[in-house]
Amino acid sequence: MTIRPSAVILGLAAMLALPAAVSAKDETPHDRAPAFQGVLNCRGIADNAQRLACYDAAAAKMGEAETHGEIVVIDRAQASAAHREAFGLHVPSLSFVTRALRPEEVNRIEGVVDTAHADANGFWTFELDGGAIWRQISGELWRPPRHGSKVSIRRGSLDSYLMNVDGQPSIKVHRDQ
Incomplete structure (x- = not known):
C-alpha cells in the first residue's frame, strides 16, 4: 500500500482544522432567540443616542415576541421550580431550564x-x-416513612436515583409521576 504525500497533507490539514472549528463552536453563546439577541447586539454601539x-x-x-409566545422569559426561581417538578422524569427537551442552576441544584432535590x-x-x-410519586x-x-418525613433525592449512576428518608441510609427509587 502506497500513501501519497498529498493525502497525508490533506489529512493533517483536516486534523489541525478540527480543534479550531470545535473551539470556535464552544466559544459561541447558546442558541438565542433573535429578539433577545437583538437586545444584546445593541451593546456594541458606541454612540449613546444610537445605542x-x-x-x-x-x-x-x-416585548412583542414575549406577548405573542415566540419567546418565554423565566427567572432562576421559576427554572428551579420547573426542574423540581420534572426531577426524575426523562424529559430531555426541558434541559434548557437547568442552564441557570448550579450542579447541586440539578442533581438533588429535597422534599416532604x-x-x-x-x-x-x-x-x-x-x-x-x-405531587411527585416515587x-x-x-x-x-x-x-417507616410518615406524613411530614423529610426526603433527599439525588441522581445515582446510570440514570438511577437514591432517596434518604429522615436521614436513613439511601434506598434506590424510581419516579412514577
Whole structure:
C-alpha cells in the first residue's frame, strides 16, 4: 500500500482544522432567540443616542415576541421550580431550564412526604408534597416513612436515583409521576 504525500497533507490539514472549528463552536453563546439577541447586539454601539435607539427598538421587539409566545422569559426561581417538578422524569427537551442552576441544584432535590404506603413486598411508594410519586425499587428502611418525613433525592449512576428518608441510609427509587 502506497500513501501519497498529498493525502497525508490533506489529512493533517483536516486534523489541525478540527480543534479550531470545535473551539470556535464552544466559544459561541447558546442558541438565542433573535429578539433577545437583538437586545444584546445593541451593546456594541458606541454612540449613546444610537445605542439608546437600538435598545428601545430591540426591547419593543422582545416585548412583542414575549406577548405573542415566540419567546418565554423565566427567572432562576421559576427554572428551579420547573426542574423540581420534572426531577426524575426523562424529559430531555426541558434541559434548557437547568442552564441557570448550579450542579447541586440539578442533581438533588429535597422534599416532604405527603403520603406513603408499602406494597406486598414491603417496598414503599411515596407521594411528595408537590405531587411527585416515587417508588422504592431496592434497599431497606429501618423506620417507616410518615406524613411530614423529610426526603433527599439525588441522581445515582446510570440514570438511577437514591432517596434518604429522615436521614436513613439511601434506598434506590424510581419516579412514577
